[in-house]
Amino acid sequence: MHEPAILVTGGAGYIGSHVVKQLGRSGRRLVVLDNLSTGFPDAVLHGELVVGDTGDMDLVRELLVRHRVRAVLHFAAHIVVPESVRDPLKYYRNNTCNTRNLLACCAAAGVEHFIFSSTAAVYGIPQETFIDEDAPTAPINPYGASKLMSEWMLRDLAAASQLRYVILRYFNVAGADPEGEIGQRTPEATHLIKVACEAAVGRRPGVEIFGTDYPTPDGTCIRDYIHVDDLAAAHLQALAHLEGGGASTILNCGYGHGYSVREVLAAVERVSGRPLNIRETGRRPGDPPALTADSRRIREVLGWRPRHDDLEFIVRTALDWERALARKQAAEG
Ligand code: UFG
Numbered sequence: 001m002h003e004p005a006i007l008v009t010g011g012a013g014y015i016g017s018h019v020v021k022q023l024g025r026s027g028r029r030l031v032v033l034d035n036l037s038t039g040f041p042d043a044v045l046h047g048e049l050v051v052g053d054t055g056d057m058d059l060v061r062e063l064l065v066r067h068r069v070r071a072v073l074h075f076a077a078h079i080v081v082p083e084s085v086r087d088p089l090k091y092y093r094n095n096t097c098n099t100r101n102l103l104a105c106c107a108a109a110g111v112e113h114f115i116f117s118s119t120a121a122v123y124g125i126p127q128e129t130f131i132d133e134d135a136p137t138a139p140i141n142p143y144g145a146s147k148l149m150s151e152w153m154l155r156d157l158a159a160a161s162q163l164r165y166v167i168l169r170y171f172n173v174a175g176a177d178p179e180g181e182i183g184q185r186t187p188e189a190t191h192l193i194k195v196a197c198e199a200a201v202g203r204r205p206g207v208e209i210f211g212t213d214y215p216t217p218d219g220t221c222i223r224d225y226i227h228v229d230d231l232a233a234a235h236l237q238a239l240a241h242l243e244g245g246g247a248s249t250i251l252n253c254g255y256g257h258g259y260s261v262r263e264v265l266a267a268v269e270r271v272s273g274r275p276l277n278i279r280e281t282g283r284r285p286g287d288p289p290a291l292t293a294d295s296r297r298i299r300e301v302l303g304w305r306p307r308h309d310d311l312e313f314i315v316r317t318a319l320d321w322e323r324a325l326a327r328k329q330a331a332e333g
Contacts, residue, residue, distance in 0.1 A: 004068040007071070008031070014186070017043035018228045020047060031067050033060070034050075070110075070112050072111055081121065081143045081286065095146035099153065113163075114158075116151065118148075122151065124138035129289070166241060171225070171253060174228065175308065176317045176320065182321075195207055197318045200268050201326050211281075222258040224254035224293050225255075225311065268315050271319055
């Protein structure tokens with residue numbers, strides 16, 4: 001009989017695929033469940049890919065039992081904040097209802113460990129710029145609310161059962177696999193580093209700065225950018241924590257310091273060796289001036305240490321990926 005598998009939902013997506021790569025390398029048996037709405041089958045470098053929906057309870061039940069799953073990593077979600085404002089029920093269905101159904105299947109199948117992809121968006125517009133996990137949660141968009149509701153379901157289910165969890169609240173995830181095999185492929189990207197790298201390789205005419213009148217040193221917003229590989233490593237350590245008997249916990253994922261929009265764009269110009277066509281425009285609604293993670297807890301609880309806390313490295317891997325993507329798409333016509 002096979003060893004129990006780990007179920008990874010959304011493993012064909014940006015962050016999920018990086019975690020699948022690291023888990024596969026570490027020799028774990030994986031089953032990836034992804035409906036390919038935004039993921040890509042060739043991003044799944046290890047394990048068995050099952051194309052299907054997290055909300056399909058019959059399918060999920062069958063997978064959990066057949067593969068004797070003890071641990072679930074749940075990435076599958078919609079993640080575009082402005083879209084969540086336009087179409088909130090899409091987010092509550094896919095992010096919240098589907099998580100509820102997944103949790104129901106996990107409870108029935110005796111799954112012991114659950115790692116959940118949450119977001120700094122649960123904090124809304126925080127009082128402090130340096131945020132710890134006990135800061136009040138007050139999401140300002142349906143995306144953040146849909147994730148926070150999932151956190152609550154997980155917390156409450158864990159209190160009523162044997163399930164233990166780690167909730168990881170991601171700050172600004174960026175960069176790509178340093179080996180160049182996988183990266184972010186979102187067709188209509190909105191995230192700053194991805195957008196700037198697309199501009200740097202000529203796939204967009206330029207990049208806009210949304211607001212230059214914030215109360216920050218250079219007037220643009222500050223964010224805590226974390227390399228996707230460091231984030232992926234945090235998932236493996238979170239799993240080891242749970243498998244070693246560790247308690248349920250919520251952990252911020254960020255480096256604990258940030259960069260302004262202007263600093264990010266300057267880094268993209270340095271790394272690419274070319275000036276960007278930059279246009280300064282007004283503020284984007286809902287952007288807090290500065291968001292940086294207090295990351296002491298993840299360092300203490302998991303012993304997590306970033307390997308790529310270096311903006312230029314983040315940008316270089318993102319840019320290399322963007323170039324590879326442009327070549328691939330040119331070759332495909
Ligand atoms: N920005 C620009 N121009 C762009 C894109 C972004 O100036 O073309 C600015 C934004 O206004 C913001 C900063 O760059 O100040 C970062 O914006 P992103 O869109 O890259 O990321 P966000 O900080 O808005 O969002 C991230 C995650 C979300 C999560 C949120 C939590 O991507 O999933 O943090 O605060 F909800």
